[in-house]
Each structure stands twice: as C-alpha cells, then as structure tokens.
Amino acid sequence: MKRIKGFTIIEVLIVVAILGVLAAIAIPAVTKYTTNARRADGKTALVAAAQAMERYYTNNYTYGEMNAGTYDGASIPVKSDQSYYNITVTHANATAFTIQGQADPQGRQANDTICLTMTINQLGQKTPADCWK
Template identity: 40%
Template sequence: MSVQGFAELHGHGRARRQAGFTLVELMIAVAIVGILAAIAYPAYDDSVRKGRRAQAKADLVELAQRAERFYTLNNTYAGFWGSVPSGDKRSPRTGNAFYLLERSSGDTDANAFTLSATPTGAQVADSGCGTLSINQAGVRSISGSMEPARCW
C-alpha cells in the first residue's frame, strides 16, 4: 500500500469540507427573518385588535337585544341597566377586559338608550374606531376618525 493510499484511507491528506452554515449565510438568514417579522407583527397586532372589536360589537348588539326584551316586558328602558349583571358590562366577559360597556344616558331614560363600548388596556391603540355605540333605533356610531361602516 502506498503512502498516499494509506493517508486517504485514514482521512489524512485532503482537507474535508465541514458540514453546516458559514457565518455569512447565518447572518443573511437572520436578516431575512428580521424583515419578515417586522412586516408580519403589525399585521398580526391589527388582526388581534379587529378580533377584540368584533367581540365588543357582538356584546353591544346582545345588550341592545336584552334592552328591547326588557322594554317589551316593562314598557320602559328605565331600570334595564340595573338588571344587567356586572360581569356582562365588559368585553370579553372573562379574562382581560378590552372594552367597558356602559349605558350612556344612565338608567333613567324610559324611551331611549345608547349603549357604548369604550376601549381599555391594549385596545386603546384602536384609535381609528374608538368608542363604539348603538342606540334603541339601531343607529351605530363611533368616536374615532374612521368611517363607521369600517368599524361596524
């Protein structure tokens, strides 16, 4: 056996290429992940805000339906808000509240009501829509700068 054959047999002689990534390849991959994260996170955050807003809208409409049932039975809206359990005056009803639900006109108006969902906590960042409101006629409004149709 020749010396060259012996060296090749035992892994000596030629330099073997190491498996794995170079530092440059790793830095390029990290940069790409960083760019994707910078684009994706704001979109995710906006989606979460829209989901919380959808829950608040559903809770407001449900409370408006309860108010109408109360009116049907009592021929007045006065006293309705007092009949709503305190746990139902927030959205969502369990976990962290992102909207506080309230009757804007107090609980004394017998012929009208306006229910509002005011953002709180992390949902305050949803300033384009702001406070969502609905009244006894079903008129929906917002306090923010966006078109009400985009928020409702």
C-alpha cells in the same frame, strides 16, 4: 485537508435577513387581525346589551331609567366577553337608550384610537361608523 462542516457567517446573515423581512410583513398583518378580533368582542357585547334593553322594553314598556348616574333596568354586563371593552348604559329613559363600549384603559385595546369608544342606541345607530363595517 479535511473540510469542516457548518454554516458560514454569510449564510447565517442571509437567513437572519430573510427572517427580518418576513417579520416586517407578518407582524403588522397579525396586529391588524387581532385588533379587529378585539373590536368584534366589543361590538358583540354592545349588540347583546341592546338586545337585553329591547327585551326589557317588551316586558315593561320602558327602557328603564338613569338614577343618579346609575342605570336601573335591564341586566347589562359591565365587560365584554373577553374583557377588552367596558360596557355602560350612558342614557336611558322610557323611549330611548344609548349604550357605550369603552376600550379597557389598562388593556391592549386601549391603543386602538379609532374604536376606543363605540356606541349603539335604540334605533340601531352605531358610532363610529368605521368600527361597525
């Protein structure tokens, strides 16, 4: 009698089970790293905006002013480099500023409830603290 070559159903099920276990371990780990990378995009944009505010202050002895809700001062990008965060100046006067990074509500980062909104001010104070570690 000639033996037929191939895989048995048991062998296929074992391979599927192993792949399932590997996926259950790998997917959360990859998700964590992509979330952290997206947070880094927002943090980089906020620090760059704060540096622009400091350069503006060095040249003009003021951080600029808020006029009817619009910032009139240093040139600040409206989005982070990878567009995961929207960047806005929420407060500015002669001696102080606050810049906010808000996760794009239409993007993948909108599900990051811990770091949905990050801020930095003229003193270098960053909130929420857990996002800046």
